[in-house]
Amino acid sequence: MKKRVIAINSSKRKRNTYGLLEQMSKQLKENNIDVDIVNLFDYDIRPCIGCEHCLRKGSCNINDEGELLMKKLTEYDGIILSSPVYMGNISGQLKVFIDRTCRWFHRPEIVGKPTLFVTTTAASGIRDTFKSLETVAIQWGAFPTDYISRNTKNMTKPVSDKEYKKFLIHLFLPREKYKLSMKQVMHFQVQKVLAEKILKIDRVYWEKEGWLNTRYFYNAKTSPISKGMGNLLYFILNKRVENKQE
Template structure:
């Protein structure tokens, strides 16, 4: 049975949490096992910006971030829900995301179906979802769509049609996913860094068999996107010189 992890990043169990519950109900009806966690129940320290996780592979900070990351890695699908605070995600979600910096270089959640949820009484839905989506592209997940609620409809439960794409991606293990040009571009930035800059990245990418690919194996990639990705990679490898 596939397991879906739903993350509530609000300090309260109100609107965001209730919307996650409505998504959870749909997923359970589809036969999935689910778990909802609340970020505020965990100890999450701020990133120190030391780059140890990037350069050596492990973060030295002792808190619950690694536990949450492990839960995400072990899940078959991910739902992230946040209220809108000043036109962006909640502070604790940003703090946690900062701690996942190594996933930009060596993704452990590549091709994981992911659904984003945001709600607000006012404005900021678009900017909030865009901000989180940028991170998800860097993580290399399969974007399963977005769901939102505002002051006019924040009490309306999520409907099944709003999460159909996400469910389809879970059932196909992400194999039906077709990345955007932006996702292909980001992948090839990471690919270049692995080739020319970071030895830890290079070992990881070679072990995964990614270094010679235009995008994560198994995705649906058109001929045009393959040409585009490989062209970006060749250009960047000339611009970003190997570190001696």
């Protein structure tokens, strides 16, 4: 069955990062995968104003295209999140969009979507950029797969099949066969405690999704160590975080 992937390009210019995305789109097409490249700069997405309306009420107070792009992300089977390295990290425009997805930390809507990370740089900052992108994906409940980078020295080096193998496999693999990292399991436990103790709107959502009595957003493989650490973290947080819900 054909799969659809959305690739977010967060550089204004369509050069290094965009070039890599274009190249990969062609390669993925040969694997029965359609890729839609979305240029963040084509969307009117303004900075979060910190009102927390999305967290507390569910909708955003800013009338722009932030919600439109968030909805778009929910419609695809997989995500390619890309950024040029700017000052050692992701681009500002991408961070602006990520901030706008804050309610997904509380009430995730794209859980389990395989996610591939792409970055280009003149020389440095790849590790921190990937770390930021991966953390966001985990906060969304998405599933991190591969990490593809290029720098000035190897910018034109073709992307090999091996570099996006995990992404490809996970697009077609049933979720119960996914193997969760400790970071994913730990994040889930933190999000669960918040849902149970802080905002009622979160608890209602988590109850509806059936996540309050589970180890993760969906059934998947977990190592005994991750499981144990997750349970321990939940136990500690559950004791420490004060219940603010009536």
